Amino acid sequence: MTTFTIPGPARGKARPVVFRNRHAVSPDPGWFQYNVRKAAQEAGLTPKDGPVCVTVSVTKMISQSTSKKRRASMLGRRCATIPDAANVEAAVHDALEGIAYQNDRQIAESHFHRHWGEQDQTVVTVFYLEEV
Numbered sequence: 572m573t574t575f576t577i578p579g580p581a582r583g584k585a586r587p588v589v590f591r592n593r594h595a596v597s598p599d600p601g602w603f604q605y606n607v608r609k610a611a612q613e614a615g616l617t618p619k620d621g622p623v624c625v626t627v628s629v630t631k632m633i634s635q636s637t638s639k640k641r642r643a644s645m646l647g648r649r650c651a652t653i654p655d656a657a658n659v660e661a662a663v664h665d666a667l668e669g670i671a672y673q674n675d676r677q678i679a680e681s682h683f684h685r686h687w688g689e690q691d692q693t694v695v696t697v698f699y700l701e702e703v
Contacts (some may be wrong), residue, residue: 572698573613573671577606580691581629586664595642605665607695616671622679622700623692626679627663645687656683663695671697 582603589595631650633642648677659684672678679700 572696573611573614573616574694574696575610577603577610577693577695579603579606580632581635581654581659581693582662583654584661586658604662604666607693611667611670611695611697616667616697617703618669618671618673619675619699619701620673623677624674624680624682624698624700625660625667625671626666626682626698627684628694628696629659629661629683629685630692630694631685631689632691637697641680646689648687650685650687652685656685659683659693663674663693667691667695667697 582601585601587595631652635644637645660681664678664681668675
């Protein structure tokens, strides 16, 4: 089991934009996927065969304008904000391809958690199921 942290706000997987003239522009995957890859490499992950479980835990920073009383009640509670869970998971899974596993078809389990906290960060845990 390997756990690593990506500082900063989580970003969803960038989707291509199609214009009326049927011209498609594929957006840059951005710094979030780059930072996931970099953090995974620094954590010492190497591609392995077999089933994998990936857990993504996103901490969303509470706004500075929130009152102290409300901030205390929000800390650690689940939140439903943008970007949506499927796009964040897709970005993490694609970024880890070739680093934590050969192909994202190896992902047998995937868990996503999002909660309020003091700072924006994403914690990813990769667990190789054959090691149990």
